Amino acid sequence: MSVTYTIDPCEKVKVKESYEWIDFQYNCRTQADYLNKRLMLMMNAIEEKIAYKTAAESILLQGNWASDVTTTGDVYRAGVWKSGGYDINARWMPDMKMATMQTGYCSPILVAGAMDFYKAAQVMNSGCCTSAGVDLASILANFGEAYEWDPYVTTAFGNNQYSLVTQLGALQLLTYTAGTAPNFEGFINMGGTNFELHPLTTMRYGIPVDLLLKNDCGTLTMTMTTSTKVVAPPLDMFPTSDPLSGVNYVNYAEAYTLS
Structure with a gap:
């Protein structure tokens, strides 16, 4: 390093x-x-x-997600809404939490940018249950990170669906x-x-x-x-053979609607 x-x-x-x-x-x-x-x-x-x-x-300091995280062009895609865009996908937050755990995130996490991440988190904060009986508020309490709408970040991305994912101390x-x-x-x-x-x-x-x-x-x-x-931290903190190769705790995430 x-x-x-x-x-x-x-x-x-x-x-x-x-x-x-x-x-x-x-x-x-x-x-x-x-x-x-x-x-x-x-x-x-x-x-x-x-x-x-x-x-x-x-946004130019992007590192890798862990190699065992499923991404599209090193962008983690989270289906926050079900088809139609009204019902929330109860799995999106636990799945995203799992992706950050696989990538070695170990400090408070900020997801800043896309409106849909922010709106979905707000819905879960006020939610009750999905049709499958899942308590949305409980999911937020157990897996919730800081999801914020940030117009500076979306302007930098040129895309309202993209967010920057990082942890406390990674960006200085x-x-x-x-x-x-x-x-x-x-x-x-x-x-x-x-x-x-x-x-x-x-x-x-x-x-x-x-x-x-x-x-x-x-x-x-x-x-x-x-x-x-x-x-941001250097990209060579982990060996090239490690699943965390190229990780620096600055990542991209995209919110989308499930088809």
């Missing part, structure tokens, strides 16, 4: 706003209140950009900012004649960002940047 993770500090996610001095002169709020609101909106905007970027990178978000790099410490603690660099973290997700404040002859520019990259 060998892997080196790197991140390019020149590849940045950026949000930028500019204001004229007159914007502050005729503002009915205090300058601090106005700037704080603008900062919150910039943080929301950069987190939104990071969410799309993270989803797009995550690397970040880099000048404000948190030790070798830049001297630089960030001093301001130029017309600029200042401040290290911040976003309010919702705590992502480190750099905030550059610059004054160009009365025009204030605020630029918020960060560098991010999603990484």
Whole structure:
């Protein structure tokens, strides 16, 4: 097993706003209140950009299901609905649990993306019994993972039926900012004649960002940047002869209706 993770500090996610001095002169709020609101909106905007970027990178980190799991092109297909799309297939969740067990999943599991996985889990949460007498709520309690609809993931897939299956800790978000790099410490603690660099973290997700404040002859520019990259475990954790060869706990699953 060998892997080196790197991140390019020149590849940045950026949000930028500019204001004229007159914007502050005729503002009915205090300058601090106005700037704080603008900062919150910039943080929301950069987190939104990071969410799309993270989803797009995550689906490219796909590993294998275990070799003894039945897949179609290394995509696990789960028939969540019976023919007609109204009655739920009571076996889909235990079958999917079995597939993750065969693949060596050993931490809390997230299935994020497809609406049908989310809707089927919600139906089972409120369900009673199938025509075969199977208690759906009991199945969810015993086999339920975290099934979430995630529009960022489905957008990245370009397919509303696909979900990303992963476990806690398998995907990690690397970040880099000048404000948190030790070798830049001297630089960030001093301001130029017309600029200042401040290290911040976003309010919702705590992502480190750099905030550059610059004054160009009365025009204030605020630029918020960060560098991010999603990484996963290497694909050579298991010998090629092992059923888990190529497994890194990042997998694809597709929800479909049984014929």
